[in-house]
Amino acid sequence: AVSNPWLRQTKRIGCALDEPFTLCGMGYDSSRPEKSYKIFGFTYCCLNALQYKRFVIFDFETNAWKFIDHAKYVAEFTREQSLRHNSVSLNGNFYWTAYNLETGQYFIRVLDVLKEIIKPFCILPCIGKSSSHTRVLAIYKGDRFSVLEQCKTTCKIEIWVTKKKISNGEDVVWIRFMNVSIHNFPRFYHKFSKYMVDNNIYGKTLVMCCSYRRSGQAYVYIVRGDMCKRIKIDEVPSQFRCSIHVPSLI
Incomplete structure (x- = not known):
């Protein structure tokens, strides 16, 4: 279901798929003045005895489901990095x-x-191994990318941002934004964490919201220079999954 709180309207979407559908996010056709929204996700299918993701789009304008032909994707020998929780x-x-x-x-x-x-x-500047590091993608300044890489052993963090606004991916230049090396800094888990960075009159800042997997307690961390402030989020009874809003379907 998709809800528009402003208009107090809710639209239920009937799933016409044989396999369970995993929702990943929402996008729209930016070439038109009236935004035509689509939701994006995947199902699991088998090809030559191998299981792979089959990507699916639902178009709000036509109320139709559509599979994306992704046979080439299977042959590329690539692995998605937590598609459901690490996408923008x-x-x-x-x-x-x-x-x-x-x-x-x-x-x-x-x-x-x-x-x-x-x-x-485009290529990412990350160099850590997939088994020893976590990578997270986010939006920077509303029109650029940032990527966070954290070592799973030391919890040290490196963050890069793109130098220019994002266009077609042909001239993307990454610059190192900041490093974070703080004792007992939390591990970043895709399901239960989100982050953002900013650079203003107060300096370069990292804001990270996460919950501990064992206790479920949620915190917001604010890092600026040598300063690290931890703010407890009360009334969170168990583990939560961080979310962000999407534009309303008006």
Whole structure:
């Protein structure tokens, strides 16, 4: 179901798929003055005895489900990086991080909502191994990317941001934004954590919201220079999953 609190309207979407559908996010056709919204997700299918993700789009304008032909994706030997919890929407398109199993290279993959195709977008500056580091994608300044990489052993963090506004992915330049090395800093878990960075008159700042997996207690961490402030979020009874809002369907 999709709800518009402003208009007090709720739309229920009937699922016409044979397999369970996992919702990942929402995008829109940015080429039109009237935004045509689509939701994006995947189901699991088998091909040549191998299980793989089959990507699906639901178009609000036509009320139709559509599978994306992704046979090429299967042959690319890539692995998605927590697609459901490590993805962002920018300029109507949907982006997430992926990993090439043959070269060890990290990159961003994009779903072009207008063309309804999935393709590589740009290379990530991350160098840590997939088994020892966590990578998280976020939006920076509303029109750029930031990527956070954390060592699972030391919890040290490196953050990069793109130098220019995001366009077609051909001239993306990454610059190192900040490093975080703080004793007893929490681990970043995709399901239960979100972060953002900013650079203003107060300096470079990292804000991270997360909950501890054992206790379920939620905290907000604010890091600026050598300062780290932890704010407890009360009345959170158990583990939660961080979420962000999407534009209303007006």
